[in-house]
Amino acid sequence: MEDSKGPDYKEQFCLDCGFATRALHAGEHFGQPHTPSHTNPIYQTSTFVFASAEEGARAFSGQDPAYIYTRLGNPTVKVLEAKINALEGAGVKLANPDLRVSTVAFSSGMAAITGALLASAQGGDEILMGNVVYGATEHLASNVLARLGIRTFDVDVSDLAVVRAAIAAHPKAKAILFETPMNPTMVLADIAGVARAVREVNPDIRVIVDNTFATPYLQRPLELGADIVVHSATKYICGHGTVVSGLVTTTVDRVKDELYKLVKDLGSSPGPFDAWLVNQGLKTLPMRMDRHCSNAMAIARHLDRHPKIAKVFFPGLESHPQHALAKAQMKDFGGMLSFELVGGIEAGRTLMNTIKVFTLAVSLGCVDSLIQHPASMTHACVPRDKRLAGGITDGLVRVSVGIEDVEDLIRALDVALAGI
Numbered sequence: 571m572e573d574s575k576g577p578d579y580k581e582q583f584c585l586d587c588g589f590a591t592r593a594l595h596a597g598e599h600f601g602q603p604h605t606p607s608h609t610n611p612i613y614q615t616s617t618f619v620f621a622s623a624e625e626g627a628r629a630f631s632g633q634d635p636a637y638i639y640t641r642l643g644n645p646t647v648k649v650l651e652a653k654i655n656a657l658e659g660a661g662v663k664l665a666n667p668d669l670r671v672s673t674v675a676f677s678s679g680m681a682a683i684t685g686a687l688l689a690s691a692q693g694g695d696e697i698l699m700g701n702v703v704y705g706a707t708e709h710l711a712s713n714v715l716a717r718l719g720i721r722t723f724d725v726d727v728s729d730l731a732v733v734r735a736a737i738a739a740h741p742k743a744k745a746i747l748f749e750t751p752m753n754p755t756m757v758l759a760d761i762a763g764v765a766r767a768v769r770e771v772n773p774d775i776r777v778i779v780d781n782t783f784a785t786p787y788l789q790r791p792l793e794l795g796a797d798i799v800v801h802s803a804t805k806y807i808c809g810h811g812t813v814v815s816g817l818v819t820t821t822v823d824r825v826k827d828e829l830y831k832l833v834k835d836l837g838s839s840p841g842p843f844d845a846w847l848v849n850q851g852l853k854t855l856p857m858r859m860d861r862h863c864s865n866a867m868a869i870a871r872h873l874d875r876h877p878k879i880a881k882v883f884f885p886g887l888e889s890h891p892q893h894a895l896a897k898a899q900m901k902d903f904g905g906m907l908s909f910e911l912v913g914g915i916e917a918g919r920t921l922m923n924t925i926k927v928f929t930l931a932v933s934l935g936c937v938d939s940l941i942q943h944p945a946s947m948t949h950a951c952v953p954r955d956k957r958l959a960g961g962i963t964d965g966l967v968r969v970s971v972g973i974e975d976v977e978d979l980i981r982a983l984d985v986a987l988a989g990i
């Protein structure tokens with residue numbers, strides 16, 4: 571947390587280093603001078619000690635940047651924030667030297683999305699939202715935001731002409747939030763194109779990208795002109811399926827200030843142990859992502875040729891309508907794919923119930939492979955007509971490809987498909 575800085579966490583650590591070096595070293599420190607642990611310690615404490623009443627008063631007045639209470643700031647959480655800052659923020663050209671990239675950690679991806687939206691809009695304002703988003707994001711809009719008097723409007727963000735028209739038609743809009751690749755259709759949005767449309771038509775709008783599927787290793791929205799990046803750190807950022815956690819990174823000072831207030835007032839800060847686990851996972855992000863990507867590419871090609879598969883949705887396939895955009899804005903194509911079976915939903919059910927190696931579970935970005943059915947699981951809370959309009963058909967199956975030996979994953983798919 572910014573208002574309780576504690577020791578120097580090398581926030582600007584080697585911003586000119588490579589991604590893997592930053593993932594390992596940024597934000598890290600060796601604990602206290604008399605207990606210099608190699609791995610940064612877990613400050614598993616709710617509160618911090620003042621040496622005197624005067625020191626406590628100075629901390630509360632903001633005169634001293636001391637840690638006070640973990641909801642307001644914690645050194646272990648700070649390490650995670652500094653590391654993501656160095657990963658999402660490197661290479662970002664800021665409008666002036668006084669600006670900086672800032673990251674605030676949250677207790678979940680949904681808390682992070684809520685924070686980013688509430689930091690951008692208030693009652694009476696409007697928010698433009700990608701027409702295909704995670705089910706709970708959709709529910710947040712129709713439930714909580716609607717009750718606060720913030721209206722949301724769906725926009726097909728894969729079409730820049732539609733985006734431009736929506737911005738012009740909604741002068742009260744204060745933010746546009748979208749995922750790319752989208753969950754679970756794997757449709758893309760052109761981040762630089764959306765940011766350009768906003769600057770040209772209504773620069774008051776904040777461009778918010780949910781970067782959960784791609785991670786900063788594959789795609790850096792701030793570099794492409796977005797104002798805010800959100801993550802469900804539960805997924806690839808942590809990578810091991812051990813934690814629910816979220817992150818917001820922004821180049822906009824006012825948004826950062828609002829985020830700090832929101833995290834304090836809503837109490838949506840992560841626990842120190844959770845932050846520590848996410849930080850540990852983050853250290854191997856580049857190597858994990860390389861393997862997720864190569865495994866997913868091999869599986870997508872294999873399924874694309876399989877007689878029992880009707881259609882594969884994966885931006886790495888040349889047949890994906892936005893393959894050129896994927897090559898331009900992503901380093902690689904990610905580990906997520908979805909497909910339709912020739913036999914429809916019944917065939918999909920048989921596949922999910924019989925397949926080995928893949929685990930039938932929601933979530934994604936774990937080291938091991940997961941399979942699930944969006945229409946009845948992750949996107950069940952999205953009204954059916956809206957789901958279908960966005961391409962989330964009843965027969966769509968989503969796979970989060972893990973880092974197992976790819977031959978084993980392909981064999982498991984072949985055996986299960988043969989049984990249909």
Ligand SMILES: Cc1ncc(COP(=O)(O)O)c(C=O)c1O
Pocket residue numbers: 678679680681704706749753780782783801802803804814815816933
């Ligand atoms: C793209 C995307 N964004 C946000 C979330 C919400 O994250 P969390 O479950 O950590 O709250 C999810 C969860 O699946 C997701 O897939």
